[in-house]
Amino acid sequence: MTTAKATIHRLATGVQGLDEVLGGGLPEFSFNIIAGPPGCGKTTLAHQMMFALATPERPALYFTVLGEPPLKMLRYMQQFDFFDIEKVGRAIHFINLADDTAYGDLEKVLARIVAAVEQHGPGLVFVDSFRSVMLAIQDSGPSFITLQQFVQRLGMLMTSWQATTFLIGEYFTDADPNPVFTVSDGLIWLRQSAQRNSVVRKMEVMKMRGQASLPGLHTFRIGAAGIRVFPPAQPALRTARQPGARLGMGVAGLDALMGGGLPRGYSLLVAGPSGSGKTIMASAFLAEGARCGETGVIAAFEQHPHLSRGETVAGLIQDGRIGVVDTSAHNLSVDEVSALLVAEIQRLDATRVVIDSLSGFELVLAPTFRDDFRESLARMVSALAGTGATVLMTSELEDRYDDLRFSPYGTAFLTDAIIVHRYIEVDSRLQRVMAVVKLRASAHSNELRLFHIDAAGLQIGEMLTGHEGLLGGRPTRRPPQAPADGHGH
Amino acid sequence: MHHGLRGIQAALERLAAEDADAGSVADAARAAWLQIAAALSPIIGRQGVAALYRRSLHLAQAHNPALAAAQDDTAGAADFSALRAALAGQTSGSAVAANNALLDTFHELLSRLIGASLTERLLGSVSDAPSTDLPAQDPLP
Numbered sequence: 001m002t003t004a005k006a007t008i009h010r011l012a013t014g015v016q017g018l019d020e021v022l023g024g025g026l027p028e029f030s031f032n033i034i035a036g037p038p039g040c041g042k043t044t045l046a047h048q049m050m051f052a053l054a055t056p057e058r059p060a061l062y063f064t065v066l067g068e069p070p071l072k073m074l075r076y077m078q079q080f081d082f083f084d085i086e087k088v089g090r091a092i093h094f095i096n097l098a099d100d101t102a103y104g105d106l107e108k109v110l111a112r113i114v115a116a117v118e119q120h121g122p123g124l125v126f127v128d129s130f131r132s133v134m135l136a137i138q139d140s141g142p143s144f145i146t147l148q149q150f151v152q153r154l155g156m157l158m159t160s161w162q163a164t165t166f167l168i169g170e171y172f173t174d175a176d177p178n179p180v181f182t183v184s185d186g187l188i189w190l191r192q193s194a195q196r197n198s199v200v201r202k203m204e205v206m207k208m209r210g211q212a213s214l215p216g217l218h219t220f221r222i223g224a225a226g227i228r229v230f231p232p233a234q235p236a237l238r239t240a241r242q243p244g245a246r247l248g249m250g251v252a253g254l255d256a257l258m259g260g261g262l263p264r265g266y267s268l269l270v271a272g273p274s275g276s277g278k279t280i281m282a283s284a285f286l287a288e289g290a291r292c293g294e295t296g297v298i299a300a301f302e303q304h305p306h307l308s309r310g311e312t313v314a315g316l317i318q319d320g321r322i323g324v325v326d327t328s329a330h331n332l333s334v335d336e337v338s339a340l341l342v343a344e345i346q347r348l349d350a351t352r353v354v355i356d357s358l359s360g361f362e363l364v365l366a367p368t369f370r371d372d373f374r375e376s377l378a379r380m381v382s383a384l385a386g387t388g389a390t391v392l393m394t395s396e397l398e399d400r401y402d403d404l405r406f407s408p409y410g411t412a413f414l415t416d417a418i419i420v421h422r423y424i425e426v427d428s429r430l431q432r433v434m435a436v437v438k439l440r441a442s443a444h445s446n447e448l449r450l451f452h453i454d455a456a457g458l459q460i461g462e463m464l465t466g467h468e469g470l471l472g473g474r475p476t477r478r479p480p481q482a483p484a485d486g487h488g489h
Numbered sequence: 490m491h492h493g494l495r496g497i498q499a500a501l502e503r504l505a506a507e508d509a510d511a512g513s514v515a516d517a518a519r520a521a522w523l524q525i526a527a528a529l530s531p532i533i534g535r536q537g538v539a540a541l542y543r544r545s546l547h548l549a550q551a552h553n554p555a556l557a558a559a560q561d562d563t564a565g566a567a568d569f570s571a572l573r574a575a576l577a578g579q580t581s582g583s584a585v586a587a588n589n590a591l592l593d594t595f596h597e598l599l600s601r602l603i604g605a606s607l608t609e610r611l612l613g614s615v616s617d618a619p620s621t622d623l624p625a626q627d628p629l630p
Contacts, residue, residue, distance in 0.1 A: 070533045071541075074603045085606045089613055096534035 008210055011164065014052020014082070015045065017229030017339065021203065021218050023211040026186075029162050030209065031155040033130075033180065035171040036190035041201060041222055042168045043073060044080065045190065046126050048226040049166075051082045054091040058123030061116055062094045065101050065129060070094060073128075081225045093120055106150040114157065122163050127154075130169035130180075148179040155183050185209040191217070198331045198366040203229055219333045233338035233376075233383035247352070247390055250288025251281060253460040257436050257445040262417060264351075266440070267381050267391040269414075272421025276432055277453050278394035280310070281419075282354045284457055285392050287312045289352040290321050296352035297344045297389075299325040299337060301360025323348045331366035334376030338383055345387045353389045359396035374414075381414050397421075416440040425474050426464065433470060434460070491609055494596055496617030497521045498589045505585045515576035518588040521615075522569040525595075528615050545595040553587040555579050 010025030019025045026032075026049070034042045046062075054060035064070045074094070077083050088094070093116075100112045117125065151167070158165040171178060181187055187207040193200050201220050205213040220229040246261030255261040262268055270278045279302070286296040290312075298313070316322040323344040327337065345353060355361065362373055369376065384391050393415065418437040423430050432451050436444045448470050450461040467475035501521075504514050522542075529538045543560075550556045558575035572591075576584040600608045 064534075069537060071537055071602055074533075074607060078604055078607060085604075085610060088607060088610045094532045096530070096532055096537065098534040098536060099530075 010211070011053055013049045015048050015227050015229060017218070017220070017231050018203075018227070020231045021205055021214045021229055022186075022208055023205075023213040026164065027208070027210055029159050029164055030185040031158060031165045031183070032167070032186035032188065033184045034166055034168045034188050034190065037192070038170055040190040040192050041220070041227060042170075042190055043077070043128055044222055045188070045227055046128060046166055046168050047077045048080070048082050050092060050124060050126060051084055051087060053124055053164075054087060055123070056091045059090070059120050060092045060124035060126065061120055061122045062092065062126045062128065063097050063113060063116075064094065065097050065127065070096050079224075093122075106147070110150060110153060110157075113154065117157070117161055117163065121161075125158055125163045125165045126168060127166070128168040130167040148183070151180050151183050181207070193217075193368055195366070195368040198368065200331050200333070200366045200368055219336055221329070221336070230333060230336040230339045232335050233342070233379045234386070247285075248288045248292070249281070250284035250286075250291070251458045251460060253449075257447065257449065257460075258417070258439055259443045259445075262390060262392075263439075263442060264390055265385060265388055266416040267385065267393065267414070268417040268419065269393050269395055270419045270421070271395045271397040272434075273397055273423055276421035276423065277451070277458050278396075278421065279356055280453060280458050282356050282392050282394055283310050283313045286316065286322055286352055286354055290316050294352055295321050295323070295348040295350045296354065297323045297325060297341060297348060297350045298354045298356065299327055299341055299361075300354075300356050301327050301364055302356060321348075323350065327361075327364060330364075332364050333366065333369045334361075334373065334380050337361070338376075338380040341380075342383060342387060345384075345389050351389055353384060353391045355391065355393040357394040357396055378414050391415075422471065424464075424470050426467070431464075433464065490593075490596060491612045491615065493612060493615035493617065494525075494592055497615070498592060500617040501585045501588060505581045509581055511579055511581040511584045512577045514581045514584045514588070515573045518576055518584070519569045519573040521588075521592075521617075522572065524615050525612065526569075528612055532611055541595060541598060545591055545598055548598070549587070549591045549594040553590050555583060555587045556591060 009028040010019075010022075011028055013019055013022070013026050034045055036042055050060045050062060064073065078085065095112075095116050097109055097112055100109050113125075113127075155165070167180070167184070169180075184207065186205070186209065189204045189206050191202045191204070193202050201222065202217040203220050204217050205215075214231055216232065218229055218231055220227055245264040246255075246258075247264055248255055248261050249258065270281055272278050282298075286298065289296050296316075298317075313322060317324055325337065325340045325344050329336075341353065341355075344350070358377070362370060365373065381391065397420070415438075417439045419434060420437050421432060421434050424433055425431070432453075433448045434451055435446070435448045438444075447463050450464050452459055452461065464470060464475065466477055468478045469475045501514060501517055504517060526535075526538045526542075529541075533541075546556055546559055555575055555578070556572075558578070559572040572588075576588055579587065596608065599611075603611070
């Protein structure tokens, strides 16, 4: 049909997270620029996409211009897992243009590129680094064609030859309205953002014609496998909750206080002072899941996670029934942890997730992300809810007896349920009490219950009757009176 | 070692064994180097090849003083005429020995930089073409 619109195929880039940020993949035959200061990962990004996409039928041409000596580029790039030496010379051809650019004659450079394109019929073309071309013509005085003409002709040529093209360049400021940017269909900007002593890599898709890319700065990491981009955690459109189903907490008596357990798909915040037993409660939650044949995932941010988890959970981790998200990397972002959690949940088909603790989580974040901790956390909780998993998060809560607080970040509204631990002084002893503060859309107990921790775990006791002012930390005895109603909403 | 380079070395040794004169050995050696440069230049640039060659000459000279004269090649992009001249001044046996040592050094240097596998790939087309089959060349300046 002649009226049909052109179909733009979107190529999978092979860079984890990038297709999502680009808005569904890389548009075929697009003319793109990868820009950013030195060391930000431009060449790595280009190579990773090239090795993923190039085939002997639709090979890639990688033109190196002055810039980085090709020998060094090959030396370092082959360290990445994606660098498949078998493809070099078959699906991927490296071509050095240094001898042609040395005289600054862009016509000659263009002719060399055209000759190579006609010879190989590539599906992908890379020119690295483009800034070198610009500098070369600046040094050599006026050229027969201007840079803009060069880029326009290159762009037209590549699109006609049905080659998806990337110009890789060092551009130091995005404020500079470089004419090259106007010509391009896509503009991917890489940065290293420094704040205090931390440096975080960020990617921005400033332009991607014909599709809705995800706006904003997205963190990425470069590891042995190459680049991994962490798109923002997507809030779930609907949660996969099954009404009525409840999960056991693994602590005797706690389910009863919660009106029969934690509703499936809920997020629970366990807040309390240091040493109150939050991690033990989290471990019991995971162990109970394993007892019921469920799998779990844990993201631990404590300094000695092995000490506090206990033997049961350690054994389950060893058996592969509980997955552990690696939180040892420096300068984490909430989106990164969120992506790792979701991936691990999906890998294990996990139903229970523990984040222990939010306070430790905040400490490992790069300073640049701390200001947005609450917003990112809200996105993460929503994304986790989207997986259908039930989430337990712990949070350190400074004991303050002059006000009643349940979370240090104003995060209380984020979660569906809250359990608070507190220390109180009774008869010159430090005792622990807990209460179910909130359980959305469910009846729950309003009792403040004593509890203690022994070798078997967390043991819930009775209410401390005959006292009042427990939350003030120093309860006083009050005269006996009729017991109050034990349930509220 | 790349099979093509090994083939080149073997072919040169055959030449020497067949009592060829040093001039023929030198011609064959130069042809081999031009072939190597032709394979690598499009990928790493003429300057890149010249730099590797210069370093190889420097390293190989320690055991083959005859190669010292070949340094003249390295002023611009190497066309290996100084190497040819240096080899032609030797006995054919020592010309082969010097050139083969230079080839070994060059191969080892490249392998250290970009790894053995990639070196094999990049040198892919180089082979022990007969010495009479010299590629067309620009007249020497």
